[in-house]
Amino acid sequence: MRIGILGSGLMGAKLGTIWARAGHDVVFSYSRSEAKLKKLARDATGKARAGTPREAAQDADALLLAVHWSRVDDVLKQAGDLSGKVIVTCSLPMNADDTGLVIAHTSSGAEALATKVPQARVVAAFGTVPSEVLFGVFAARRKKHKPSLVYCGDDARGKKIAAQLIQDTGFDPIDAGPLQVARYTEPFTLLIARLAYEGNEGPELAYRFEWFAEG
Numbered sequence: 001m002r003i004g005i006l007g008s009g010l011m012g013a014k015l016g017t018i019w020a021r022a023g024h025d026v027v028f029s030y031s032r033s034e035a036k037l038k039k040l041a042r043d044a045t046g047k048a049r050a051g052t053p054r055e056a057a058q059d060a061d062a063l064l065l066a067v068h069w070s071r072v073d074d075v076l077k078q079a080g081d082l083s084g085k086v087i088v089t090c091s092l093p094m095n096a097d098d099t100g101l102v103i104a105h106t107s108s109g110a111e112a113l114a115t116k117v118p119q120a121r122v123v124a125a126f127g128t129v130p131s132e133v134l135f136g137v138f139a140a141r142r143k144k145h146k147p148s149l150v151y152c153g154d155d156a157r158g159k160k161i162a163a164q165l166i167q168d169t170g171f172d173p174i175d176a177g178p179l180q181v182a183r184y185t186e187p188f189t190l191l192i193a194r195l196a197y198e199g200n201e202g203p204e205l206a207y208r209f210e211w212f213a214e215g
């Protein structure tokens with residue numbers, strides 16, 4: 001797949017690197033440092049390059065939106081026309097100091113994003129795990145018991161692509177339903193963040209859902 005990374009910070013840099021190593025063609029974009037984007041592309045050791053958000057979006061089969069909520073409008077503007085594009089968003093609608101959600105209960109960041117780009121295929125994924133766990137999950141991708149990763153969206157093609165990327169990263173994709181379910185997944189992330197950053201075991205935390213037969 002050709003993947004454009006919109007926001008090459010903690011999440012975007014790691015996921016882009018993992019996807020390049022998994023064999024995808026990756027364009028890193030939207031950092032304040034051009035040198036950082038170039039280094040990321042070099043270090044990814046796969047098919048990766050640095051570009052502008054517009055270049056990242058051009059010809060992309062999927063885009064990862066990984067910016068602070070306050071930067072969403074800016075990066076979308078720089079990316080240009082995203083009609084028909086699959087946008088996998090891990091971006092959470094956090095306030096300026098990252099202490100709370102600015103959209104919740106009656107909507108979600110993912111739904112607000114879909115309203116901003118109505119012609120795009122928005123899928124919410126990867127936002128429920130800390131960046132610190134991503135390389136560990138990728139390293140363990142051939143193990144039998146994989147951590148879960150929930151995703152949701154309204155577009156079948158977008159969801160298929162997101163599920164593939166989730167699998168390539170080393171997670172077991174859990175289809176949680178329509179995009180509206182992001183109203184539950186986004187606050188769930190605050191629990192994960194609490195456990196990851198306030199707990200005693202460190203931030204390399206993922207989760208796993210299991211189903212048990214009755215009796």
Ligand SMILES: NC(=O)c1ccc[n+]([C@@H]2O[C@H](COP(=O)([O-])OP(=O)(O)OC[C@H]3O[C@@H](n4cnc5c(N)ncnc54)[C@H](OP(=O)(O)O)[C@@H]3O)[C@@H](O)[C@H]2O)c1
Pocket residue numbers: 007008009010011012030031032033036065066067068069071090091092093094126127128129130131132189
């Ligand atoms: N970090 C996590 O563990 C985690 C987990 C789940 C969800 N999320 C969500 O995922 C999204 C991305 O998080 P992140 O931690 O990857 O963010 P981040 O490290 O701050 O990365 C954001 C990217 O946006 C870039 N950017 C470009 N212009 C910017 C500007 N004017 N001001 C600030 N940043 C600018 C940053 O540039 P530079 O490269 O120059 O810094 C960076 O590459 C957020 O919505 C967050 O809530 C994060």
